[in-house]
Amino acid sequence: MQFDLKTTDDKSKARAGVITTDHGTIETPIFMPVGTVATVKGVHQTELKNEINPDIILGNTYHLYLRPTTTILEGAGGLHKFMNWDRNILTDSGGFQVYSLAANRKITEEGVKFKSHIDGSTHFFSPENVMEIQRSIGADIIMAFDECPAAMSSYNYTKNSMDMTHRWLKRCVNHLEKVPPKYGYNQSLFPIVQGGVFRDLRKQSAEFISSVEADGNAIGGLSVGEPAEKMYEMTDLVCDILPEDKPRYLMGVGTPINILENIALGVDMFDCVMPTRNARNGMLFTAHGTINIKNRKWADDFSPIDEMGITFVDTMYSKAYLRHLFASKEMLGKQIASIHNLGFYLWLVREARKHILAGDFSEWKAKMVKQMDKRL
Amino acid sequence: MQFDLKTTDDKSKARAGVITTDHGTIETPIFMPVGTVATVKGVHQTELKNEINPDIILGNTYHLYLRPTTTILEGAGGLHKFMNWDRNILTDSGGFQVYSLAANRKITEEGVKFKSHIDGSTHFFSPENVMEIQRSIGADIIMAFDECPAAMSSYNYTKNSMDMTHRWLKRCVNHLEKVPPKYGYNQSLFPIVQGGVFRDLRKQSAEFISSVEADGNAIGGLSVGEPAEKMYEMTDLVCDILPEDKPRYLMGVGTPINILENIALGVDMFDCVMPTRNARNGMLFTAHGTINIKNRKWADDFSPIDEMGITFVDTMYSKAYLRHLFASKEMLGKQIASIHNLGFYLWLVREARKHILAGDFSEWKAKMVKQMDKRL
Numbered sequence: 001m002q003f004d005l006k007t008t009d010d011k012s013k014a015r016a017g018v019i020t021t022d023h024g025t026i027e028t029p030i031f032m033p034v035g036t037v038a039t040v041k042g043v044h045q046t047e048l049k050n051e052i053n054p055d056i057i058l059g060n061t062y063h064l065y066l067r068p069t070t071t072i073l074e075g076a077g078g079l080h081k082f083m084n085w086d087r088n089i090l091t092d093s094g095g096f097q098v099y100s101l102a103a104n105r106k107i108t109e110e111g112v113k114f115k116s117h118i119d120g121s122t123h124f125f126s127p128e129n130v131m132e133i134q135r136s137i138g139a140d141i142i143m144a145f146d147e148c149p150a151a152m153s154s155y156n157y158t159k160n161s162m163d164m165t166h167r168w169l170k171r172c173v174n175h176l177e178k179v180p181p182k183y184g185y186n187q188s189l190f191p192i193v194q195g196g197v198f199r200d201l202r203k204q205s206a207e208f209i210s211s212v213e214a215d216g217n218a219i220g221g222l223s224v225g226e227p228a229e230k231m232y233e234m235t236d237l238v239c240d241i242l243p244e245d246k247p248r249y250l251m252g253v254g255t256p257i258n259i260l261e262n263i264a265l266g267v268d269m270f271d272c273v274m275p276t277r278n279a280r281n282g283m284l285f286t287a288h289g290t291i292n293i294k295n296r297k298w299a300d301d302f303s304p305i306d307e308m309g310i311t312f313v314d315t316m317y318s319k320a321y322l323r324h325l326f327a328s329k330e331m332l333g334k335q336i337a338s339i340h341n342l343g344f345y346l347w348l349v350r351e352a353r354k355h356i357l358a359g360d361f362s363e364w365k366a367k368m369v370k371q372m373d374k375r376l
Numbered sequence: 377m378q379f380d381l382k383t384t385d386d387k388s389k390a391r392a393g394v395i396t397t398d399h400g401t402i403e404t405p406i407f408m409p410v411g412t413v414a415t416v417k418g419v420h421q422t423e424l425k426n427e428i429n430p431d432i433i434l435g436n437t438y439h440l441y442l443r444p445t446t447t448i449l450e451g452a453g454g455l456h457k458f459m460n461w462d463r464n465i466l467t468d469s470g471g472f473q474v475y476s477l478a479a480n481r482k483i484t485e486e487g488v489k490f491k492s493h494i495d496g497s498t499h500f501f502s503p504e505n506v507m508e509i510q511r512s513i514g515a516d517i518i519m520a521f522d523e524c525p526a527a528m529s530s531y532n533y534t535k536n537s538m539d540m541t542h543r544w545l546k547r548c549v550n551h552l553e554k555v556p557p558k559y560g561y562n563q564s565l566f567p568i569v570q571g572g573v574f575r576d577l578r579k580q581s582a583e584f585i586s587s588v589e590a591d592g593n594a595i596g597g598l599s600v601g602e603p604a605e606k607m608y609e610m611t612d613l614v615c616d617i618l619p620e621d622k623p624r625y626l627m628g629v630g631t632p633i634n635i636l637e638n639i640a641l642g643v644d645m646f647d648c649v650m651p652t653r654n655a656r657n658g659m660l661f662t663a664h665g666t667i668n669i670k671n672r673k674w675a676d677d678f679s680p681i682d683e684m685g686i687t688f689v690d691t692m693y694s695k696a697y698l699r700h701l702f703a704s705k706e707m708l709g710k711q712i713a714s715i716h717n718l719g720f721y722l723w724l725v726r727e728a729r730k731h732i733l734a735g736d737f738s739e740w741k742a743k744m745v746k747q748m749d750k751r752l
Binding site for chain 2 (some may be wrong): 037039042043044045046067072076082083084302313317318320321324325330331332336
């Protein structure tokens with residue numbers, strides 16, 4: 001994997017770059033649509049590629065491990081072939097879902113024992129087997145196995161957890177050397193900075209993670225319930241420590257405004273379920289604010305969903321029609337809203353990139369943040 | 377509306393024709409995908425047009441009247457504009473849903489009082505207001521308001537019901553003359569032959585319906601639980617009476633085999649929820665039989681969904697992938713199966729038409745019926 005930093009903004013720490021992997025290039029900043037269990041919910045691969053057009057999507061190791069299972073994924077020749085997606089994929093380590101979804105989890109130095117949220121069956125994740133699982137899935141970028149402590153964890157809990165995450169990272173790196181990629185292309189391991197909302201822990205973690213000299217680095221444990229200002233403070237601090245010549249990935253973030261603010265702090269990569277999950281609940285993101293399409297006020301608004309027309313759904317369907325589909329609990333409503341929101345998120349990061357390259361990112365960002373901070 | 381009968385098969389009563397309306401031509405025999413409430417469930421209008429490619433779809437008056445309501449549809453300029461579908465639409469009369477879905481229905485000579493299956497609110501359908509509702513919806517082909525008796529209704533109930541349906545038809549015809557179309561294009565009323573499974577009633581009804589000299593004629597009250605042989609017997613009898621120079625529409629039928637058998641008896645138009653409803657339950661129709669994609673046997677079958685590749689989903693996704701989506705209860709599974717099944721149904725009627733025109737329909741039909749009558 002290669003990362004070319006094209007430019008850094010004068011008035012902020014925003015960067016524009018290009019990541020190159022065996023599955024092609026990724027222009028940064030980038031937003032990665034979440035394809036939890038080998039599907040971006042409600043979106044055909046054709047629509048994902050031709051309409052939303054991301055250079056990379058994300059899959060969830062925890063979900064893919066449980067279903068379809070690594071046996072099936074290996075039979076298919078990896079996740080790319082299984083789901084018919086020939087661009088880049090990143091998989092998380094499964095850690096976050098183990099802590100948020102699985103039942104009866106027990107964390108020890110060795111790893112995490114947990115019960116499946118689907119059938120209650122018992123499983124065990126360790127740094128070693130999570131690396132093996134990610135080899136079987138075959139994503140281009142794979143994540144180190146970490147512990148992601150809850151938002152309100154104490155200093156001591158967070159510190160001990162961070163130290164263990166660092167020890168686990170070494171085990172991940174060591175084990176990957178023993179288990180080569182399965183499908184003839186490279187996989188890059190990204191380690192994860194932890195440390196909660198504590199400045200000294202974040203600093204320690206960022207320094208340790210930097211010392212590993214990985215192809216790219218991630219910031220985890222944010223956007224888990226802390227105030228946005230605290231998230232920005234931590235991102236700011238960590239980005240100043242992480243190497244400049246490697247991409248930085250802020251995990252699980254966030255609203256369109258969160259994304260622009262974090263781009264300004266030096267983050268290159270994002271993922272979040274928000275555009276698709278909120279879409280399924282009838283919430284649309286637009287350049288001029290958010291729309292709750294279930295609201296009665298849209299019932300006779302026959303204007304296009306979004307005049308901007310980023311994806312085909314925006315001008316093909318009216319607000320009244322989409323509102324009717326949600327009122328009638330029709331699948332097509334969720335499908336339309338998902339494509340719209342993902343199209344908008346990708347438009348947003350692409351526009352950010354254009355403005356970084358053009359040198360007017362900060363002015364544009366200030367205008368957009370103001371403009372998007374409304375309910376229509 | 378115009379109907380040009382192109383050819384009739386030598387060895388059966390199968391016909392190939394062309395219907396021309398203000399929204400374009402419809403090549404018959406045709407299958408009409410069901411777009412219940414202004415959406416063919418799980419299918420984008422782009423996919424419907426470009427992949428499945430029917431000349432006409434069906435909407436349900438009962439559902440559209442309750443949601444989005446005729447007020448909204450009029451505001452949009454009719455159903456075509458509301459859902460952005462510029463080809464033909466047919467609406468049923470709402471009768472069938474009132475009998476099958478609504479609660480506390482009370483049928484009198486005047487009409488039917490019923491409670492909405494959504495919120496229990498009370499409504500009244502009469503031949504007159506159903507014509508007005510269908511004017512507001514604005515389909516190209518609209519259906520007379522009829523009573524569709526249950527499958528096991530007695531001779532006397534069926535006879536009385538049929539006589540009332542005939543009286544209602546006159547009221548429909550009279551009222552339509554007073555209420556002109558709303559959107560600048562014509563709407564053709566199709567009356568409906570009833571009479572249950574009783575030969576003399578079906579004959580009487582077909583004769584009465586023929587005497588109205590409508591643009592086209594429908595056969596209702598079949599495929600409601602009677603044996604397939606009984607349905608074929610009734611269709612056969614009725615098609616011999618209905619005028620040859622008008623299209624014949626068999627309502628709510630059926631399996632791919634039912635469709636081929638009824639084409640052989642002289643039916644030109646079909647609609648059924650089966651391809652989409654069964655799709656959502658994981659049942660796929662193919663030229664070589666049906667597939668229950670939820671079955672474990674498909675879990676590691678990485679071959680395309682359907683080698684025939686009628687629509688893009690058939691070769692883009694594998695059986696194993698589709699099976700995984702159903703196992704994981706992912707929306708995309710229903711979307712894929714719906715496009716596949718509708719694509720197959722449309723392929724089937726188009727192939728039937730080709731073979732009628734080529735003069736080898738009967739041989740082809742015999743081969744297909746045998747071939748499709750399997751579980752894969």
